[in-house]
Amino acid sequence: MQVSVVTSLSGIEGEAWDRLAEPTGNPFLRYAFLEGLERFDCLGERWGWLPHHLLVHEQGELIGAAPLYLKTNSYGEFVFDWSWADAWERAGGRYYPKLVSGIPYTPVTGPRLLTAAGADTAAVRQTLATGGLEVARKLGVSSLHWLFPTEEELDSLVGGEVMRRLGTQFHWFNxxxxxxxxxxxxxxxxxxxxxxxxxxxxxxxxxxxxxxxxxxxxxxxxxxxxxxxxxxxxxxxxxxxxxxxxxxxxxxxxxxxxxxxxxxxxxxxxxxxxxxxxxxxxxxxxxxxxxxxxxxxxxxxxxxxxxxxxxxxxARFEPGAQGEHKVSRGFEPVPTWSTHWLADAGFSAAVRRYVENEEGVMRDYMDELAGHLPFKQKTAAK
CATH class of the missing domain: 3.40.630.30 (Gcn5-related N-acetyltransferase (GNAT))
Incomplete structure (x- = not known):
């Protein structure tokens, strides 16, 4: 497998990208959406989103990809690390630029490690995850963040120096x-x-x-x-x-x-x-x-x-991030995930302690909100 980085989707054949994206059923991963962001001035230096998409080829065929961006701020991510940036810069470090895999301005869970049908899914995912770390080290950035991946991808993304972080949203289920x-x-x-x-x-x-x-x-x-x-x-x-x-x-x-x-x-x-x-x-x-x-x-x-x-x-309706007022209207708390690699070992250890403690607090928060759902008791128990 050959790993490469492209700084614009315009250099990729749309059909090749969509062979990976369309089977996911997630519209935000489609070529028209992601390439449209680049072409119609929604990204770039002005907004701090610089494309660095990760590609995996085998015998000339695109078999894996990950949307990846070099970020000069934390705007439009919805997994908040402003306090991390502030702490690291007060300590004399430089938090930006960083690398982020996610959909710009879109807090929607979906695959981040795209694989072709018929390919070795586990191998391609691991190649993309490892490739992302290699790009981060080569660029000398402070960190690499995978935002809103699916739970199935966590095994490929978490481990060693990479930690996971739990969040929550409110979704409606049919x-x-x-x-x-x-x-x-x-x-x-x-x-x-x-x-x-x-x-x-x-x-x-x-x-x-x-x-x-x-x-x-x-x-x-x-x-x-x-x-x-x-x-x-x-x-x-x-x-x-x-x-x-x-x-x-x-x-x-x-x-x-x-x-x-x-x-x-x-x-x-x-x-x-x-x-x-x-x-x-x-x-x-x-x-x-x-x-x-x-x-x-x-x-x-x-x-x-x-x-x-x-x-x-x-099957479901995801109306966006945050908003406890959604609970009384029938939207249920669900977990969301992100994973994080920080280049500095000491800083990484401090953040790991924080997210491990945060996960317990977040689970308690979700349990409490679930108790405020508006459904009748017999309905809620089903």
Whole structure:
């Protein structure tokens, strides 16, 4: 197996990459998504994401790959290491640049060690994991981080100097619901009443929702949504890194994966939510609004997505990172993972002690939140 690094996906044949990515059913790993980020100015020096993708060839055929980036900050990762960077730099070290394997601005669990059908999966995964460490050492970076890998990949990524870190998100699972009312029937009376009231408030405000695929979304729709997307980041002193051209590109190149929810009031669009659909899951990613309306965020970002999953027979809905308020709406705490290699042995030992302690705290936190799910006792026990 030959290992190499490319600094742009434009030099790779899209079909070759997708032979590895498409079987995963994860839309964020597709060539159109990752190459689109590069081509439509969502990455680069300005944002601190510099592609260094890892490739494995055998007899000239691409049999393995890992999305990999040289990072000059920790923005858009959702596995927070700001305190590590601060501690290391106060100690006189240099934390940036570092290497990160993940999907930019996307806290979605999925394969990071892509392998071709028919290849020796264990061998290719190990080659990619080892190759990542070799690149990190060659570049002289402070660290290498694999963000949101699957649990099955941990055996290849963890061991020796590489440690794991536990996180959590809140996901909705389809228990074979017939419709949204059937889903709500699993709730306690008080929680069910709250959800119905929230949905009613949106109707009472005179707001109508449009649910569009990439085939149906027009230039007007994308202009409106991108305006809301920018507004969200500007309100929270963030950076709207994804360009309108990038969203239009996704709409054209992978239209069946698009689920765009737009809210209209009095003939004007007032809010929007962007989702991507995978083989068995829906992923909520971005939201924005022109003005605040009571419960509209819950309707556009959660309840409409749940209805879509039930109607389409999707197994789960991942609405994004964080948000304890999701628990009372039927989203369950689930584990997420990352792995970390730090070049300095002393610093690595200190961080290892931290993440080992953090894992126990995180498990207790997840157990506590699971006790606050809104389901009736007999439903929760199933």
């Amino acid at each position: 228990r074979g619901y017939r419709d949204f009312e059937d889903f709500l029937d699993r709730f306690t009376a008080q929680k069910r009443k709250k959800i119905k009231r929230e949905r009613k408030r949106v109707v009472e405000a005179g707001i109508e929702l449009e649910v569009l695929s990439g085939h149906e979304a027009t230039g007007e729709h994308w202009r409106a949504f991108h305006r809301f997307y920018r507004t969200t980041f500007e309100r929270h002193s963030g950076y709207p890194t994804l360009t309108e051209a990038f969203f239009r590109h996704l709409s054209e190149s992978m239209p069946d994966a698009i689920l765009l929810v737009l809210a209209r009031k009095g003939g004007e669009y007032v809010a929007g939510a962007f989702n991507l659909r995978g083989r068995d899951a829906l992923f909520g990613r971005h939201w924005g609004c022109a003005e605040a309306f009571h419960s509209l965020h819950f309707e556009a970002c959660y309840y409409t997505g749940i209805e879509y999953c039930i109607r389409e027979g999707l």
